[in-house]
Amino acid sequence: MFRLKKKHTVTFKRRRLLHIIYAYSFIVLFFVTIFVFDHYLLTRFSYEIATIFYLIPIIAFASLTFYLFYTSRYSFSKIQQIKAKLRHVILFNQLYVTDKDTNPYKAVTSMKFKIYFQNHSLIIESYPNGAPYTLQPDSLAKKLESALSMNLTDIKHRSPHFVTYEFSVNKPDRIIVNKALLNDFDPLTIPLDSEKDWKFTSIPHALIAGATGSGKTFMIYYLILQFAIRGADIFILDPKRSDLSSLKSNIPNALNRIASTPATMAKILREANDEMNKRYETMFNKTDVELGKNYNHYNLKPIVIVFDEVAAAMEEDKKIAKEIDSYLKQLILKGRQAGIFMILSTQKPNAEAVSTVIRDQIGLRIALGQLSKSGYRMTLGDEWDELPSAETGTGKGFVFLDGEGWTLPRPFEAPYLNFEGLNYRQELYSAMMNNR
Numbered sequence: 001m002f003r004l005k006k007k008h009t010v011t012f013k014r015r016r017l018l019h020i021i022y023a024y025s026f027i028v029l030f031f032v033t034i035f036v037f038d039h040y041l042l043t044r045f046s047y048e049i050a051t052i053f054y055l056i057p058i059i060a061f062a063s064l065t066f067y068l069f070y071t072s073r074y075s076f077s078k079i080q081q082i083k084a085k086l087r088h089v090i091l092f093n094q095l096y097v098t099d100k101d102t103n104p105y106k107a108v109t110s111m112k113f114k115i116y117f118q119n120h121s122l123i124i125e126s127y128p129n130g131a132p133y134t135l136q137p138d139s140l141a142k143k144l145e146s147a148l149s150m151n152l153t154d155i156k157h158r159s160p161h162f163v164t165y166e167f168s169v170n171k172p173d174r175i176i177v178n179k180a181l182l183n184d185f186d187p188l189t190i191p192l193d194s195e196k197d198w199k200f201t202s203i204p205h206a207l208i209a210g211a212t213g214s215g216k217t218f219m220i221y222y223l224i225l226q227f228a229i230r231g232a233d234i235f236i237l238d239p240k241r242s243d244l245s246s247l248k249s250n251i252p253n254a255l256n257r258i259a260s261t262p263a264t265m266a267k268i269l270r271e272a273n274d275e276m277n278k279r280y281e282t283m284f285n286k287t288d289v290e291l292g293k294n295y296n297h298y299n300l301k302p303i304v305i306v307f308d309e310v311a312a313a314m315e316e317d318k319k320i321a322k323e324i325d326s327y328l329k330q331l332i333l334k335g336r337q338a339g340i341f342m343i344l345s346t347q348k349p350n351a352e353a354v355s356t357v358i359r360d361q362i363g364l365r366i367a368l369g370q371l372s373k374s375g376y377r378m379t380l381g382d383e384w385d386e387l388p389s390a391e392t393g394t395g396k397g398f399v400f401l402d403g404e405g406w407t408l409p410r411p412f413e414a415p416y417l418n419f420e421g422l423n424y425r426q427e428l429y430s431a432m433m434n435n436r
C-alpha cells in the first residue's frame with residue numbers, strides 16, 4: 001500500500017523559556033510539595049489520598065524531564081536529534097523575526113524546515129516564509145552540514161519559496177568485486193556502489209578523469225569486466241601503451257582489439273562507426289520496429305570501446321587526429337541505440353581532451369583523486385556552484401550520473417578490486433571466450 005512519508009516540521013522555538021520553567025519548577029516542586037504534603041494534605045486526607053496528590057507534581061516533573069530529554073540533541077530518537085539541531089540552526093543564525101516590543105519569545109515569522117527520510121537520505125525542505133534572511137541556499141547548506149555532521153548530496157528546487165537539501169544518512173557501501181558479484185548481475189545496469197547503478201543503455205558512455213595514480217585504470221578494469229560478463233565486444237585504444245595494453249593476453253583476438261598507434265586506433269573507430277550505421281539500418285529498416293527499442297531487443301551484442309588518454313592520441317598525428325575526433329563524436333552522439341558505448345579516460349580534463357559538447361553527452365562522469373576546480377568542472381559538468389564534501393584519494397572522488405535528477409555530483413568510491421581474492425585476468429578471459 002502506498003504510504004505518504006511522515007514529514008516533521010521544525011520552526012522557531014525558544015526553549016530557553018522552557019528550561020527556566022523547568023529549573024524553577026524543580027525547586028518549587030521539591031520544597032512546596034513536601035510542605036504541602038506535611039502541613040496541608042496529611043491534615044485533611046488519609047495517607048493514601050495525600051500520596052496521590054503528592055505524586056501528581058512528581059509525575060508532571062518526570063514527564064517534563066522525559067520530554068526535554070526526548071526532544072533534545074541527545075535524544076534516543078534520531079529524528080528528534082535532527083529536529084533539535086535544526087532548531088539550533090534557526091536560533092543561532094537568526095532565521096526568524098520577532099516583535100521585540102510585544103513578545104521576543106514569539107516569532108512573527110520563521111524559517112520552517114520539513115524533514116523526512118527517503119531511502120538512505122535525509123530530506124530537508126526549507127521554507128523561508130518571506131522573511132528577509134541573508135543566508136543563500138549554499139551557505140545554509142554548509143551550516144546544515146556542520147550542524148548535522150552529515151554529507152550533503154544534493155540541493156534541489158532552488159526558489160525563493162522553497163529549497164530541498166538532501167543528506168546521506170549512511171555512506172554508501174563500496175563494492176567489493178568478487179565471484180558472487182560477477183555471478184549475479186542485471187544485463188542493463190552496472191553497479192557503482194551500494195546505492196548507485198549505471199543504467200548504461202539509457203545514459204550511455206563514461207568519462208573517468210584523475211591524476212596519475214588516482215585509480216582510473218582500476219575503475220576501467222572494473223567496467224571492462226562488468227561489460228565482458230554482459231556479453232560485450234571490447235576494444236581498447238591505448239596510445240600511451242599503459243597498463244591496459246597488458247590485458248592483451250586476456251582478450252581473445254587481442255591484435256584486432258587493442259590499438260596503440262594513431263592508424264590502428266582510427267581503424268577500430270572507423271569500423272565501429274560502420275557497424276553502428278549497419279545496426280541502424282538493420283533496426284530501422286524493419287517494418288515492425290517498435291519505437292524506443294534498441295540494440296538489446298535485436299539480440300545485438302553491446303560494443304564497448306575504452307579510449308585511454310584521449311588527448312595523447314590526438315597529439316601524435318594531427319591528420320589522423322581529425323579523423324579520430326570525427327568518429328568519436330559520431331559514436332558518442334549516436335552510439336547508444338546501436339549499443340556502442342565509449343569509456344574515455346584522461347589525466348588532464350580540459351577542452352583539448354574532451355570538448356564540453358562531448359562531455360555533455362556522456363552519462364557517467366567520474367573524477368578520482370584531487371583535481372583542480374576547472375578539472376572538476378570539465379569532468380563533472382558545471383551546473384553546480386560548490387562540490388559537496390567528500391574524501392578524495394586513490395579510488396575516491398566524485399561521480400555525476402546524468403538522468404537521475406541530480407544537481408550536484410556525489411562522493412564516490414570506486415569498486416574495490418582485490419586481485420588476491422579474484423583472478424581478474426582469468427575472469428576476463430573466460431567472460432570474453434563466452435562472448436565469442
Ligand SMILES: Nc1ncnc2c1ncn2[C@@H]1O[C@H](COP(=O)(O)OP(=O)(O)OP(=O)(O)O)[C@@H](O)[C@H]1O
Nearest residue numbers: 211212213214215216217218394395414415416417
Ligand atoms: N578500485 C581499486 N581497487 C583496488 N586498488 C586500487 C583501486 N584503485 C586504485 N587502486 C590501487 O592504486 C594503484 C593506482 O591505481 P591506478 O593504476 O588505477 O591509477 P591510474 O590513475 O590509472 O594511474 P596512471 O594514470 O599512472 O596509470 C593501483 O595499482 C592499485 O594498487
